[in-house]
Amino acid sequence: MSLFSKIILKFFAAVFLGLSVLHLPVSSAEPVGFPNGESQLVNRLEAGKAQTVVTYGTSLTSGGAWVNQFAAALEERWPGKAKVLNSGAGGMWSTWGVENLESRVIAKKPNTLFIEFGINDAYLDYKTSVAKARANLENMIKRVLAAKADTEIILMTMNPPIANRLKARPEIKHYYEMYRQLAKEQGLKLVDHAVHWERVLEQNKNVFHRYVPDGIHPNAEGSGDITTSTLLSCLGVPPVSAPGKIKVLMVGGRGSHDWSGFYDILNLLLTKAGDFVLDLTLEIDSLREPYISNYDVVLFYGPGGDFTDPNQEKGLHDFVKNGGGLAGVHATDAFKRSDVYWRLMGGRFTTHRGGEFTIRIMDESHPVTSPFGDFRIHDETYQNEYHPKFKLHSLFRMDRGQEQQSMGWVQDYGKGRVFNTTLGHDGNAWKSEAFQAIVRRGIYWAAGREPK
Structure with missing residues (x-):
């Protein structure tokens, strides 16, 4: 350290x-x-x-x-x-x-x-x-x-x-x-x-x-x-050189959710994995070029936020299109004025319920989800409207009565990769070992690495 x-x-x-x-x-x-x-x-x-x-x-x-x-x-x-x-x-x-x-x-x-x-x-x-x-x-x-x-x-x-x-x-x-x-x-x-x-x-x-x-x-x-x-x-203090590490930038500081608590969990999770450097920024300007190019993956957590400069939105879009990784955790209720963010994340929050439910693995062969069987979790049950240009590749969905919506998906965008899960509302979800492992593997995959 x-x-x-x-x-x-x-x-x-x-x-x-x-x-x-x-x-x-x-x-x-x-x-x-x-x-x-x-x-x-x-x-x-x-x-x-x-x-x-x-x-x-x-x-x-x-x-x-x-x-x-x-x-x-x-x-x-x-x-x-x-x-x-x-x-x-x-x-x-x-x-x-x-x-x-x-x-x-x-x-x-x-x-x-x-x-x-x-x-x-x-x-x-x-x-x-x-x-x-x-x-x-x-x-x-x-x-x-x-x-x-x-x-x-x-x-x-x-x-x-x-x-x-x-x-x-x-x-x-x-x-x-x-x-x-x-x-x-x-x-x-x-x-x-x-x-x-x-x-x-x-x-x-x-x-x-x-x-x-x-x-x-x-x-x-x-x-x-x-x-x-x-x-x-x-x-403008640059990142410390970390050859071979996956540099992840978490964009925090927005919304009513405990982004700080999630950052603590994520920091421990990625530090234990040994292949990551995790940085936290509260500045949406971090998404502008050339700043964003210091990272391999940009991760959004939680709701809220708006772009305040077109170069922020463009920086994020071009970063992913040109080969950068994007990860979203419980983040489809964010930047809701932005069509670019909606297109990149694939879905936009519409409503939710909550409680305990079963997660069904839909793609057992995908590198992110291949090790997992179905599991139970206590979380919010986000429903989303998918972007018209987005084609859903669902990795896992929830299964509770009429609630059968996807809770995690991936897409290729240009040369980049996007992993998104709507799970992760609070500590009840974060403590799930399955949730933690899926997030970790999703970040590996978004970075173009073999998940582990």
């Missing part, structure tokens, strides 16, 4: 994405795209230049697991080249940031500087207006660039607070919006963590509470799954 994986017990999302300086409305629940190229940090490290990185902010930085996770990821990719210095301080805000900038930032001569003070500038007791917070931020930016003009300054929004932590910061969204506006106006890079955190909070509160148990400070798991994975994706 890699150094970074040991620290966060996850494989990080690693796709070549740039950083956004686009305006995002406060009410938006969609992630910002990253069209502006890689970060200077990655470009310089790729060129073999040693880099000093300073992180400057609140307790979300000083005690945040993301800083060590980020440092470990850079060390794993560029050994000995990146020094990450944590200059954050618990309980501090941007006024403190201005007062301590010389000793905590400028004196360290950073090549890249991350700044986040929004969470505490919004704290009522500090009586720091949005305008004052902006003035403080502008002061820090100006002084850092005056001292070292080639410093790459990256602004960050962070996770939203909840419950009593939110009551003490009722205007937090306006402070985060100020960061977006200032980044846009000054042409600075922005990593908009808040977008992803807000989506998790809106769509799956149980996951958010697991990630942020005290209502404001993400734990190591939450930092790894949301903050660190977003940061690495946005910076």
Whole structure:
């Protein structure tokens, strides 16, 4: 297991994405795209230049697991080249940031500087207006660039607070919006963590509470799954070289289903198999070229989501058409505005029931299902409308009264392969050994490998 994986017990999302300086409305629940190229940090490290990185902010930085996770990821990719210095301080805000900038930032001569003070500038007791917070931020930016003009300054929004932590910061969204506006106006890079955190909070509160148990400070798991994975994706940190391995990119962060719990199960399953590298991304922009081409298989889990840029949809389509693998697990109720996604997955969710039922193997000779006999499972019973251009090759179906629909199928699309199962709603299904084995074998097959 890699150094970074040991620290966060996850494989990080690693796709070549740039950083956004686009305006995002406060009410938006969609992630910002990253069209502006890689970060200077990655470009310089790729060129073999040693880099000093300073992180400057609140307790979300000083005690945040993301800083060590980020440092470990850079060390794993560029050994000995990146020094990450944590200059954050618990309980501090941007006024403190201005007062301590010389000793905590400028004196360290950073090549890249991350700044986040929004969470505490919004704290009522500090009586720091949005305008004052902006003035403080502008002061820090100006002084850092005056001292070292080639410093790459990256602004960050962070996770939203909840419950009593939110009551003490009722205007937090306006402070985060100020960061977006200032980044846009000054042409600075922005990593908009808040977008992803807000989506998790809106769509799956149980996951958010697991990630942020005290209502404001993400734990190591939450930092790894949301903050660190977003940061690495946005910076364009490439995957660690793994010759011979099947590189799988799971697209998570959508819908009300526990995509994080499924990721944990899938990570253990594929790690045990020994032939895979599994990365997690919350960025739909990961589907754009050339980023998607870093992977052998793209896997979608669960419902929800929309493409926000035609290049995302085109990237996925061309990836599969040109020989990439696609796997869907309980994912036909996703991207329902997209004809491309419907065509690739074959089916689109219409309705469901649930409970325990029998799965009948329909194709006993196919490499995915050849080892299996019929089995019982407790799950949702998705029904689907098939795309007019899709020809169903059913691997297995359910058998319960009038419910006889296919629950798993495959297709060839161009030079690529698609494996799709509508099973996998929650832990009741995930714990099934037959389900796990079918998913594993389906991913092997989608990658063009012999299933095992």
